[in-house]
Amino acid sequence: SAVISQKPSRDICQRGTSLTIQCQVDSQVTMMFWYRQQPGQSLTLIATANQGSEATYESGFVIDKFPISRPNLTFSTLTVSNMSPEDSSIYLCSAGTGEDTQYFGPGTRLTVL
Amino acid sequence: QKEVEQDPGPLSVPEGAIVSLNCTYSNSAFQYFMWYRQYSRKGPELLMYTYSSGNKEDGRFTAQVDKSSKYISLFIRDSQPSDSATYLCAMSAPSNTGKLIFGQGTTLQVKP
Numbered sequence: 001s002a003v004i005s006q007k008p009s010r011d012i013c014q015r016g017t018s019l020t021i022q023c024q025v026d027s028q029v030t031m032m033f034w035y036r037q038q039p040g041q042s043l044t045l046i047a048t049a050n051q052g053s054e055a056t057y058e059s060g061f062v063i064d065k066f067p068i069s070r071p072n073l074t075f076s077t078l079t080v081s082n083m084s085p086e087d088s089s090i091y092l093c094s095a096g097t098g099e100d101t102q103y104f105g106p107g108t109r110l111t112v113l
Numbered sequence: 114q115k116e117v118e119q120d121p122g123p124l125s126v127p128e129g130a131i132v133s134l135n136c137t138y139s140n141s142a143f144q145y146f147m148w149y150r151q152y153s154r155k156g157p158e159l160l161m162y163t164y165s166s167g168n169k170e171d172g173r174f175t176a177q178v179d180k181s182s183k184y185i186s187l188f189i190r191d192s193q194p195s196d197s198a199t200y201l202c203a204m205s206a207p208s209n210t211g212k213l214i215f216g217q218g219t220t221l222q223v224k225p
Contacts, residue, residue, distance in 0.1 A: 001159070031211040042119075042201060042215045043157070092156055096211055101147070102203075104156040 002027050002095050004105035012111045013083055020079045021108045023093030028073040030097045034066070037090040037107070046091075049076040083112045116140050119202055119216030128225050132189040136202035136216045139183065143204040143214075146178050148187045151199045151218070160200075161187065192223045 003026040013019050023032065032049040047055040047068055055068035070076040080087050088111050096102035119136045126132055134148075144165055149157035161176040163169045163185075169176045175188040185204075189196055202216040 004156075033212070042217045043213075045212055048210065048212065094213075101159055101162050102211070102213060103159060104149075106156045107154075109154070 001101075002029055002103045004093060004095055004103055006093055006105040006108050008108060009106065010109040010111075012113065014113055015084055017083055018079055018081045019083065019110060020077050021091055021093070023076045023078070023095075023105055025074045025095045029095040030073075031095065031102075032070060032076045033094045033096075033102070034068060034076070034078045035092040035094060035104075037092060039089075043092065046078070049078075080110065083110075085112045088112045114139060115217075116214050117202065117204060117216045120219055121217045123220040123222060125222045125224060126192055128192060128194060128223055130192050130223070132192050132196070132221060132223075134187040134189075134200050134202075134219050134221070136185050136204075137183055138185075138204060138214075140204075140206065140214075141180075141183065142206035142208060144207055145205045146176070146185050147203045147213070148174075148176055149201040149203060151201060153198075157201055189221075192221075194223050194225050197222045 005024045007022045034046040035043040046061045047057040049070040051070045067079045090107045092107045093105040094102045117138045146163045148161040150160045151157045163176050166178045166180045173190045177186045199218045199220045201218040203213040
C-alpha cells in the first residue's frame with residue numbers, strides 16, 4: 001500500500017485568494033487523482049494528475065479554477081483559485097498503480113470566508 | 114439515475130450484530146469493486162477490493178459481488194463500536210483509466 005500525506009491539513013481563507021494543496025506519496029505510483037468531498041457528501045473526482053503533462057479534468061471542473069501540477073511520480077499540487085465560499089470543502093488526493101486499488105490522503109479541510 | 118446507488122442511512126445496530134451494506138450500479142463495464150471506510154475528519158481507508166464476481170473474506174469483513182444483478186455487498190460480523198464510520202462503495206471499469214465512481218456512503222453506528 002501507499003502512504004499519502006497532504007499539506008495543509010486545514011485552512012481558512014478569504015474570498016478571492018488562492019490556496020495550493022500539496023500531496024506526497026511515499027512510493028512511485030502510476031496514477032494520482034484529486035477529489036472534492038463536500039460536507040456529508042460522497043467524493044467527486046476533480047481531475048487526474050498526469051506526470052509531466054496537463055491534468056485531465058472531469059466535467060464541471062476547469063484548469064483555470066483548479067490548476068494541477070505533477071512534476072514527478074510521487075508529488076502533486078492542486079490550487080484552488082479565486083476562492084468563494086462555495087469552494088469550502090474537503091480536498092483529497094489519491095494514488096494508485098492500476099485500476100484496482102487507490103489509497104487516499106487524510107484530506108485538506110478548506111473554509112472560505 | 115446515478116451510476117452507483119448507496120443508501121446513505123444512517124444505520125444503527127447493537128454491538129455484535131451482523132451488518133449488511135449494499136450498493137447497486139448501472140454500468141455493466143465495472144470490473145473492480147472496492148469498499149472504503151471513512152472515519153469522521155479522516156480520509157477514506159481501503160477495506161476490501163474485489164475483481165469481477167465472487168466473495169472475498171478478510172477477518173470480520175466479507176465482500177460480495179453479483180455482476181448479474183449489478184449488486185455488491187459488504188458484511189461485517191460481530192460488529193464493534195470501532196466500526197462506527199461511513200462506508201463508501203467504489204467501482205471502476207478497465208476503460209476508466211483508474212477513475213473511481215463512488216456511492217454516496219452509508220453512515221454506520223454500532224452501539225455498545
